Amino acid sequence: MPKDWPLWEVFVRSKGGLSHRHVGSVHAPDPEIALRHARDTYTRRMEGVSLWVVPSASIIASDPSEDAAMFDPAEDKIYRHPTFYNIPDHIKHI
């Protein structure tokens, strides 16, 4: 049966104030059942206070074959990290 069911990505908010985090996926025939499956699969041990399910097909992912073009250029831009800069002594409260 599950092979006919679409896949859903599951996001759990572990406590109020934190953002939802991706925890895995479930198979389910529709959104309501997907939410229940997510609840029964990923929040059995008090892991969460809120759940999102998203059809996996709706997620637009980067292409792994274009990893180099996507991510390599950031590698040598260390000046993009705030720690790259020396803070002058007379600057307080930073």
Next chain:
Amino acid sequence: MAVELNLLTVLPGFPGGGPRVAWWRGGAQRRAWLLASLAPSTAFQAVPSPANAGEDKLMPSLPPIRPEDEVLAKERRGAGTFDAPAAEGPDPSLFEYALRLGDDSLILGQRLSEWTGHAPSVEVDLSLANMALDLIGQATHFLNYAGEVEGKARDGDALAFHRDVLDFRNCMLVEQPNGDFAQTMARQFLFSTWQKMLFQHLTGSTDTFIASVAAKAVKEVTYHQELAQEWVIRLGDGTDESRRRMQDGLEWNWRFVPELFEMDELAIEAASRGVAPDLTAFRGDYELAVRSVIEEAALDLPQSQRPILGGRRGHHSEHLGHLLCTMQFLPAPIRMRHGSLGPEARRGGASLVGACKRSGS
């Protein structure tokens, strides 16, 4: 005096549990007062004795109270015939009622756990196992409580694993076989809808323990009810095959519904004491809820069938013996090997063999 006591004990409808103790205390005071008023009046007349004359003007007939008497009185406080608190004896009807609640949850929990590893998908497998665990948790509370009320040193485990089929008090619906997934969900829907309404009422029980378990369990059961309802609707309003299977599942379980609302002597007594609700009070709501889901699922309301009753009195279908055989097989030999059981429980273990033989496995 004997006549007076008999009259009191045969008075119908005296409250039990906590209130009953207070009532008996009241009775004791009344009897004490009655005794005093019936006693020959000369017994209280002051007869001055030469030894104590003049020592105590108010009660010249009594000897003076010595310090050692006071110590003795302190030690013996509450030991008198009339001022002793009434013993909290076992309450057979509360025991039976707690068994009903516990056995319903236990047997359905065991039934659902049979799905583990066999469900249509790993997610459904977890759903069913979660429900089973919720139910077995409820059963643990109710059966431990039943054991406490009974006062024969039996705990929840002893009651679950060392009772024979005739001593189980669950309704017939929960012991029915799983069948296919649709039949399991039909059973779950019919039962959880009832159990949710029952627990909602039980949160107001005069028995504070039952009320507190119900308050916790009602959240679990609300989820069971919703999940089962979703599946009834999806399978009913799904493909031709899923509709046929769900319709068959409903038809199979339908005849066990009237038992859920049976008001036998014990249910009436429990309701009169405020321990349990009057089941007829929410029968209309139940029928409405079931009917609306069946409609939404585009299923046919099953024809009314001859109701099957008797589970509450220990008259079960043949399926329960098989279930117990599986459930009780492991604990009995292991626990007996460790020799941790008294003769009572040993008998339970031995009778298990009888249950297995009867069910032919």
